[in-house]
Amino acid sequence: MLCPRCKVEMIEKDYRGLKIDRCQQCKGVWLDKGELDEVLLKKMGNIIDAGSISQAPTAPKTDVAFCRRCNNHPMIPMRGAGNVEFDWCDKCEGMWFDRGELTVLHYVKDE
Ligand SMILES: [Zn+2]
Numbered sequence: 001m002l003c004p005r006c007k008v009e010m011i012e013k014d015y016r017g018l019k020i021d022r023c024q025q026c027k028g029v030w031l032d033k034g035e036l037d038e039v040l041l042k043k044m045g046n047i048i049d050a051g052s053i054s055q056a057p058t059a060p061k062t063d064v065a066f067c068r069r070c071n072n073h074p075m076i077p078m079r080g081a082g083n084v085e086f087d088w089c090d091k092c093e094g095m096w097f098d099r100g101e102l103t104v105l106h107y108v109k110d111e
């Protein structure tokens with residue numbers, strides 16, 4: 001699958017049996033529907049996302065991410081727990097986390 005932002009082929013990595021697509025260029029993480037629950041359940045948010053909290057983008061994002069699974073359907077910027085930003089596809093319900101965002105969510109959920 002291509003990266004929603006960089007359009008380069010992402011690398012599928014196996015994290016304790018969970019196959020996660022990750023972009024080597026921008027270090028963003030793609031999660032298919034339901035994968036976020038597993039990531040949080042197994043407390044892997046900070047393992048998968050190599051970015052630290054300080055690397056999470058703070059400025060509001062202006063560039064739209066596009067879901068490569070749904071023929072480049074524009075994704076919807078959302079805010080989750082801890083005010084974490086991510087992008088969500090309303091067609092396949094996949095999620096896109098920019099570098100650092102999944103780490104933020106990991107620590108929010110841990111509290
Ligand atoms: Zn990328």
Ligand SMILES: [Zn+2]
Nearest residue numbers: 067070089092
């Ligand atoms: Zn989609």
